[in-house]
Amino acid sequence: MINKIVSSAEDAVSGIFDGATVMIGGFGEAGSPVELIHALIDQGAKNLTIVSNNAGSGHVGLAALIENRQVKKIICSFPRTAISVVFPELYRKGEIELELVPQGTLAERIRAGGAGIPAFYTPTSVHTSLSEEKEQRDFNGKPAVLEYAIQADFSLVKCLKADKYGNLTYNKTARNFGPVMCMAAKTAIVQARQIVEPGVIDPEHVVTPGIFVHRVVEISNPADESKLVAEKIRYHEIK
Amino acid sequence: MINKIVSSAEDAVSGIFDGATVMIGGFGEAGSPVELIHALIDQGAKNLTIVSNNAGSGHVGLAALIENRQVKKIICSFPRTAISVVFPELYRKGEIELELVPQGTLAERIRAGGAGIPAFYTPTSVHTSLSEEKEQRDFNGKPAVLEYAIQADFSLVKCLKADKYGNLTYNKTARNFGPVMCMAAKTAIVQARQIVEPGVIDPEHVVTPGIFVHRVVEISNPADESKLVAEKIRYHEIK
Amino acid sequence: MNRNLLRKKYDTMKSNDKNLGWNVNEMAQKVAMDIPDGAYVNLGIGIPELVAGYIPEGREVIYHTENGLLGMGKVAESQTEDPELVNAGKKYVTAIPGAAYFHHADSFAMIRGGHIDICVLGAYQVSEEGDLANWSTGNPDDIPAVGGAMDLVAGVKTIYVITKHCTKIGSSKIVKQCTYPLTGKNVVSRIYTDLAIMDVIDKKLYVSELAPGVSFEYVQQKTEARLN
Amino acid sequence: MNRNLLRKKYDTMKSNDKNLGWNVNEMAQKVAMDIPDGAYVNLGIGIPELVAGYIPEGREVIYHTENGLLGMGKVAESQTEDPELVNAGKKYVTAIPGAAYFHHADSFAMIRGGHIDICVLGAYQVSEEGDLANWSTGNPDDIPAVGGAMDLVAGVKTIYVITKHCTKIGSSKIVKQCTYPLTGKNVVSRIYTDLAIMDVIDKKLYVSELAPGVSFEYVQQKTEARLN
Numbered sequence: 001m002i003n004k005i006v007s008s009a010e011d012a013v014s015g016i017f018d019g020a021t022v023m024i025g026g027f028g029e030a031g032s033p034v035e036l037i038h039a040l041i042d043q044g045a046k047n048l049t050i051v052s053n054n055a056g057s058g059h060v061g062l063a064a065l066i067e068n069r070q071v072k073k074i075i076c077s078f079p080r081t082a083i084s085v086v087f088p089e090l091y092r093k094g095e096i097e098l099e100l101v102p103q104g105t106l107a108e109r110i111r112a113g114g115a116g117i118p119a120f121y122t123p124t125s126v127h128t129s130l131s132e133e134k135e136q137r138d139f140n141g142k143p144a145v146l147e148y149a150i151q152a153d154f155s156l157v158k159c160l161k162a163d164k165y166g167n168l169t170y171n172k173t174a175r176n177f178g179p180v181m182c183m184a185a186k187t188a189i190v191q192a193r194q195i196v197e198p199g200v201i202d203p204e205h206v207v208t209p210g211i212f213v214h215r216v217v218e219i220s221n222p223a224d225e226s227k228l229v230a231e232k233i234r235y236h237e238i239k
Numbered sequence: 240m241i242n243k244i245v246s247s248a249e250d251a252v253s254g255i256f257d258g259a260t261v262m263i264g265g266f267g268e269a270g271s272p273v274e275l276i277h278a279l280i281d282q283g284a285k286n287l288t289i290v291s292n293n294a295g296s297g298h299v300g301l302a303a304l305i306e307n308r309q310v311k312k313i314i315c316s317f318p319r320t321a322i323s324v325v326f327p328e329l330y331r332k333g334e335i336e337l338e339l340v341p342q343g344t345l346a347e348r349i350r351a352g353g354a355g356i357p358a359f360y361t362p363t364s365v366h367t368s369l370s371e372e373k374e375q376r377d378f379n380g381k382p383a384v385l386e387y388a389i390q391a392d393f394s395l396v397k398c399l400k401a402d403k404y405g406n407l408t409y410n411k412t413a414r415n416f417g418p419v420m421c422m423a424a425k426t427a428i429v430q431a432r433q434i435v436e437p438g439v440i441d442p443e444h445v446v447t448p449g450i451f452v453h454r455v456v457e458i459s460n461p462a463d464e465s466k467l468v469a470e471k472i473r474y475h476e477i478k
Numbered sequence: 479m480n481r482n483l484l485r486k487k488y489d490t491m492k493s494n495d496k497n498l499g500w501n502v503n504e505m506a507q508k509v510a511m512d513i514p515d516g517a518y519v520n521l522g523i524g525i526p527e528l529v530a531g532y533i534p535e536g537r538e539v540i541y542h543t544e545n546g547l548l549g550m551g552k553v554a555e556s557q558t559e560d561p562e563l564v565n566a567g568k569k570y571v572t573a574i575p576g577a578a579y580f581h582h583a584d585s586f587a588m589i590r591g592g593h594i595d596i597c598v599l600g601a602y603q604v605s606e607e608g609d610l611a612n613w614s615t616g617n618p619d620d621i622p623a624v625g626g627a628m629d630l631v632a633g634v635k636t637i638y639v640i641t642k643h644c645t646k647i648g649s650s651k652i653v654k655q656c657t658y659p660l661t662g663k664n665v666v667s668r669i670y671t672d673l674a675i676m677d678v679i680d681k682k683l684y685v686s687e688l689a690p691g692v693s694f695e696y697v698q699q700k701t702e703a704r705l706n
Numbered sequence: 707m708n709r710n711l712l713r714k715k716y717d718t719m720k721s722n723d724k725n726l727g728w729n730v731n732e733m734a735q736k737v738a739m740d741i742p743d744g745a746y747v748n749l750g751i752g753i754p755e756l757v758a759g760y761i762p763e764g765r766e767v768i769y770h771t772e773n774g775l776l777g778m779g780k781v782a783e784s785q786t787e788d789p790e791l792v793n794a795g796k797k798y799v800t801a802i803p804g805a806a807y808f809h810h811a812d813s814f815a816m817i818r819g820g821h822i823d824i825c826v827l828g829a830y831q832v833s834e835e836g837d838l839a840n841w842s843t844g845n846p847d848d849i850p851a852v853g854g855a856m857d858l859v860a861g862v863k864t865i866y867v868i869t870k871h872c873t874k875i876g877s878s879k880i881v882k883q884c885t886y887p888l889t890g891k892n893v894v895s896r897i898y899t900d901l902a903i904m905d906v907i908d909k910k911l912y913v914s915e916l917a918p919g920v921s922f923e924y925v926q927q928k929t930e931a932r933l934n
Contacts (some may be wrong), residue, residue, distance in 0.1 A: 004712070030791075078851040080848075088849050091849060092849075098850070102852050102856040103814065105856075108818075111587075111811040114587060115347070115586075116633050117360065118362075118383050119359070123860045127888055128856060128888045128890065139358060148378075170807075172443075172794075172807055173775050175807055175808070176810050179809040180810060182810060183591060201576075203549070204579055205444050207809070210548070211542070211548055224789050225789075240743065240765075240766045266545040267564070269561060316625050316626070318622075319621040338622075341625075347590075353815060353819045354815035354818060355861050362632045363628050365632065366662065367659055369624065380877055381707045383645065400922070403804075404804045406804060411579055412563055412564055415545055415546050419581060422819060424504075437804030438801045438804055442801055445806035448806035450746050450816055450822075465561045466561070
């Protein structure tokens with residue numbers, strides 16, 4: 001019988017291996033799966049390629065994962081924030097790789113990875129330095145660049161409600177990359193504020209159908225990452 | 240001030256011009272915007288290219304539009320049903336063109352049209368007669384064919400609830416092609432069972448955000464197309 | 479039509495022909511035995527739909543129908559039929575608690591993105607290399623119609639075919655090479671017929687089970703392709 | 707920070723420099739006058755956000771924020787801030803009745819599919835051909851970050867730029883050719899600076915309005931590109 005619920009963040013991130021590609025949801029702090037990221041720090045997998053819109057702030061969440069030297073490369077659209085110190089420092093030292101991708105292209109490449117589209121064309125980034133080495137082609141006289149799907153071994157996503165089948169709803173703009181990242185990962189790992197019985201989520205209101213989700217853990221009082229960052233907390237101080 | 244509500248199906252389909260490309264929602268009878276199609280018959284635009292999953296059943300809805308000789312070409316995945324007589328007859332006489340597209344490729348080409356993706360690659364239809372004239376390319380050793388976006392001048396779609404901004408919800412499997420067809424049309428025309436005040440549809444439950452919708456008409460008791468077909472009714476008998 | 483009526487219809491068909499081997503319900507039961515607990519499954523229209531009736535107790539299978547529903551339940555009772563709740567075969571169905579509705583592009587993302595575990599399809603022909611022909615007879619008088627068949631064979635992880643071994647006029651549907659237009663190449667993993675169950679391994683057919691009273695030689699005699 | 711505080715901050719900046727022409731609020735007001743009733747609008751982070759405060763009475767504008775909200779309302783009051791309801795600049799915002807939330811791929815489908823009518827962006831440089839540079843100074847010590855800027859200029863129907871005419875050290879931001887890395891080529895329709903409003907037509911700049919007390923010659927003198 002199907003039951004995707006696991007009992008702890010530790011169990012949820014088990015099996016993430018050295019060298020894995022891991023997508024991490026969130027737009028800045030909104031939707032960041034802090035508890036899952038911290039469990040991944042404790043778990044210790046190294047040489048990770050991270051796909052995420054940003055590169056973390058302060059010394060918690062993704063920034064802490066990078067600070068712990070578990071990340072070899074990051075694929076993102078906006079690694080710079082007013083309060084990011086960890087990524088910039090390692091990047092300037094040449095100790096972390098960056099693949100910079102326009103935000104819409106990033107979202108679409110992830111969706112493509114989940115939808116079985118190996119590649120697509122887009123006008124975004126034409127005539128810019130970000131498309132210099134990319135294949136280009138005209139459609140109705142309008143140039144477009146070829147972009148490839150991104151898939152991941154694992155995704156870490158935060159949601160509002162989940163059931164044992166993995167059906168998910170999200171909260172407001174914390175939805176952001178969650179749905180496409182669940183689609184694009186071999187193993188989509190989700191932390192939910194609340195686990196409910198099947199059927200409690202109206203089938204018309206399911207945002208991520210359970211087929212895209214593999215493990216769910218209830219974290220009923222997730223930390224507010226923006227608050228942790230503002231208070232300059234470090235991940236190991238949270239325990 | 241924004242108000243996309245129009246007062247009749249007649250007003251809703253006004254301006255559909257000869258030679259236009261028109262997408263029509265529905266999977267068979269489920270989600271078929273019967274009243275809008277019948278208004279288009281009364282309106283009389285000719286030489287239409289229709290994009291729809293099927294080619295109509297009986298003598299109502301899309302079948303009646305075809306029977307009235309308003310359709311030059313149809314782009315669809317499954318023009319044959321147990322009760323379709325109109326399309327087969329004209330097709331065998333060579334009086335209507337058919338572009339046959341695999342159902343998933345059709346849905347994805349329509350989404351691409353709405354999402355600004357001029358073309359994409361898919362493994363669907365590789366090594367079949369439907370890809371014979373299509374460009375092919377390998378990705379990680381797996382062949383895929385190049386498919387182009389489909390856009391429309393108009394879409395006719397049926398939904399459950401709508402507000403004056405054009406936010407929509409659908410009913411069960413009548414959702415099918417509605418959301419992507421709204422995205423891909425210059426003018427998306429929607430018949431709603433109920434028009435509600437803005438905010439009545441929870442922002443978390445909106446399926447089609449209003450930006451994709453241009454005209455909404457309330458048809459509070461839409462005909463059940465499958466019943467009309469079963470009863471062998473013809474569209475002009477309905478008035 | 480509910481599942482019992484559907485069974486009865488096929489049983490009647492069966493009693494009218496004189497073939498050896500499994501009837502369609504037994505074939506569907508064989509397929510059902512091979513669907514593991516927790517699988518996401520798409521059943522083709524017609525005989526493949528029978529499979530749902532034979533999933534062993536204790537296994538939970540989630541059914542996907544490509545017109546926008548994950549968690550399809552049983553066929554609807556006649557008083558509760560909803561014309562806006564149908565399956566890909568346009569039958570009135572139900573939804574289980576924990577179901578989800580979605581639009582067509584999302585639905586085919588499940589299929590094409592490799593998220594569905596098993597799809598069970600009918601066939602006009604299957605080749606020994608696992609090629610499938612099930613959408614067109616190639617007859618120029620027929621109205622061509624493909625639906626989701628090419629998406630399913632391209633995207634679903636495992637494709638099972640359930641079909642009579644021979645056509646009504648006795649010619650083999652298990653062939654060296656398909657003569658009908660292909661749905662997909664090298665896509666079929668396993669074939670369930672009234673006479674045998676065959677696996678496609680490295681572009682060869684291996685018989686894994688024979689119907690009661692049917693010999694390997696008898697099946698080979700009824701099969702254009704070479705069996706192993 | 708609420709809108710009044712934001713205005714005050716920019717007013718203070720303004721009173722500290724001695725330029726002629728419009729202050730940022732007046733510039734934002736000029737942009738706002740050009741946004742028609744019923745428009746779907748995306749406002750860039752920073753000065754472009756001021757535009758929302760100046761939409762004339764009787765016009766209804768729907769704001770899109772690329773992190774997944776259509777129908778963004780005012781900045782949140784301090785007691786009602788929700789860390790999961792933010793705009794693209796990561797400010798706490800609100801949603802109007804009739805708003806909708808959606809995921810990132812759907813959000814950028816709105817942008818890239820040509821559904822947003824107007825986007826107002828800041829700039830490092832704009833060329834006379836309408837090229838925009840606003841994402842990178844090209845300084846190798848800077849951390850490169852692009853966000854949604856390239857998607858916006860490629861997909862939104864009309865791009866307005868709001869910017870100071872010159873940099874802090876007095877060099878023109880309205881140039882013959884951008885020296886900073888491009889965000890997009892031939893994408894800007896209209897430029898609003900403290901000195902003038904300029905339209906890009908057929909790869910040439912036409913001054914359509916001058917700030918009070920500013921002459922065409924004065925603007926041309928402050929502009930590297932040729933004005934018409």
